[in-house]
Amino acid sequence: MTSSANLNPNSLTFADDAENAIPLHVIAVDTLDTWAKAQPDRIANWVRAAGFSGALGSTLLVPDGNGGIEMALAGYGSDAARCRGRFHLAGCAAGLPEGIYALNGLEPEYATQEALGWLLGGYSFDRYAEQRPAKARLVAPEGIDAARIEIIAAGEALTRDLINTPAGDMGPTDLEAACGALASEHGATMEVIRGEALLAQNFPxxxxxxxxxADGPRLIDMAxxxxxxxxxxxxxxxxxxxGGLNLKPGASMGLMKKDMGGAxxxxxxxxxxxxLELPIRLRVLIPAVENxxxxxxxxPGDILTARNGKTVEINNTDAxxxxxxxxxxxLGAEGAPDLMISMATLTGAARVAVGPDLAPYYADDSALVSALEDAAARVADPVWRLPFHDPYEAMIEPGIADLDNAPKGGFAGSITAALFLRRFAVDTTYMHFDIYGWNPTAAPARPKGGVGMGARALLEALPRMLGL
Structure with missing residues (x-):
């Protein structure tokens, strides 16, 4: 599986036939009258007769004299309406007939976001059954970095494909193969430690x-x-x-194919x-297991000794x-990276706290926080900071061992998990994301199913974070 697995080869790229593209006029509620006055009477009358108001997500086809399509209109709503969502033109694309379209009237600051959303709206997961993704294709708007947007769309599609694939076809061996394909695609190196060798090399x-x-554990190390x-x-x-011996109820197991959403x-x-060939030294570490x-x-009750020597009392095998x-x-900390980031579908507490649309994260460095949140706003990839709250450290210290993997009481579940992880990310700048990785309800550019969270915000923020 590579970054183009299972995808319509044209669905996540821009069309290049600008000369024959259908003009698609993006019209907000407060600009409709001005736009209509500048049109010939036959077009203005058609728009009025059709009742087109510029409402967010609405579309209208305007015929030419031969029964073809002269232009199309996409409603862009009001500022207040747009604040309640993102990727609005992707919703419009789903309502347009097959064809190639060229945007007109979109403010430049929105063009990149909307163009990416349009491409992401072309994603479908068709490994097991034929799907019908939107077939309206877009010419890259002027002034955007089209190649960058296509790369981002392909990365997001890879994430979605991996999460959407059920565990029968995405076990540790399959996840290793996906990593190997990605490494091969980009000329990266990869080492894998499997099975009993994990004990010999101190990954207990x-x-x-x-x-x-049956499909044994492994640590995947890509550079x-x-x-x-x-x-x-x-x-x-x-x-x-x-859930292991603390077995999950059946209803809680239904989405557990997504528990590798962090990877x-x-x-x-x-x-x-x-x-994008960012000028950095990248390392990717993925512990691939099935619980x-x-x-x-x-x-439950076992005490494990971690790689760094800390002992951990197991109070719940589902943690x-x-x-x-x-x-x-x-292992990552031993390499003394300039920045280390973990991503995991780690706790239900995070989902309860912020819902499925926000990527909760933890960071102590205010400069990193500022860089990330500025970037998240620019690229419509929302994040929400939760605290490494030091007074809760005592909650993860059971007394019989250095650490408790599942503190009793149910309080601050995401925070205590983040504090637990911080104990192993020593002497390095560290951020942690406790994501959900699943979109429960279809939305523009985000179909129901696996979804990336926080990756685009991080990509946008990395130059500032790493001083590039």
Missing amino acids: MIHAVGRAA WGDSGPSLTLVGKGVCFDT ATVLGLAHMIMA AVAGNAFR EGRLVLADALS
Whole structure:
């Protein structure tokens, strides 16, 4: 599986037939009258007769004298309406007939976002059944970096494909293969430590979590670039999570194919970084496991010793993501990167706190926070900062061991998980994302299913974060 897997080859690229493109006029509610007055009477009368008001997401085809399409109109609503969503023209694209369109009347500051949304609206997951994605294609608007937008769209599509693929076809071996394909595509190197070798090379918690599965645990280590500041990305690759011996109820297991959403998002971001040839040294670490039930599964009450020597009391085998990340973060910290970022579908508490549309993150460095939040606003990839709240450190210290993987009481579940991970990201600048990785309701450019969260914001912020 590569960044173009399962995709209509034209769906995530711009059309190049500008000469024959249908003009698509983007019209806000407050600009309709002005636009209509500048048109010939037959067009203005048609628009009035059709009741087109410029409402957000509305479309109208204007015929020519031969029964063809002379132009199309896309409603852009009001400022207040647009603030309640993003990628508005992707919603319009879904209502247009097959053809090639060229935008007119879109403010330049919106062009990049809307063009990306249009491409993302062409995504469909058709590995198992034929889908019908929107067939309206777009000519790249003037003034945008079309190649960059296509790369970002491909990275997001890779993330979606990986998350949407069920665990039967996306186990640890398959995730390793996807990483290998991406490494090959970009000339990166990759090493993999599997099975019992994890114990020999001191990754005991990755081994403990994944040893009960038929598809054994592994640590995937990808490297790219030989100059510039260093960035290490760590992605949770739990390909399916039964909960282990603390078995999840059936209703809670239905979406567990997405529990490798952190790894999928990291790989999508890695594709963007490598394809854009950012001048950095990139490392990607993915602990790939399945949390299964068998006679050799790790147990509640066990005490594990992590790579960095800290002991961890297991109070819930369903809090396994932080265990595999801990060993990977320890390895990452040993390399002393300039910045280390983990991404994981780690806690239900984060989803409850901010819902499925925001990417919650943790960071202590105010300069990184400023860079990320400015970037997130520019690229319509919303994030929300949660605190590394030091007074809660005591909640993850059980007394019998250095750390508790699942503090009792249910309070501050996302924060205590982030504090747990920070104990392993020592002596390095660290950020952590506790994402959901799934869009429960279809929206413009974001169909129901797997979705990247925070990757585009990070890509936009990296030059400022790393001093490029």
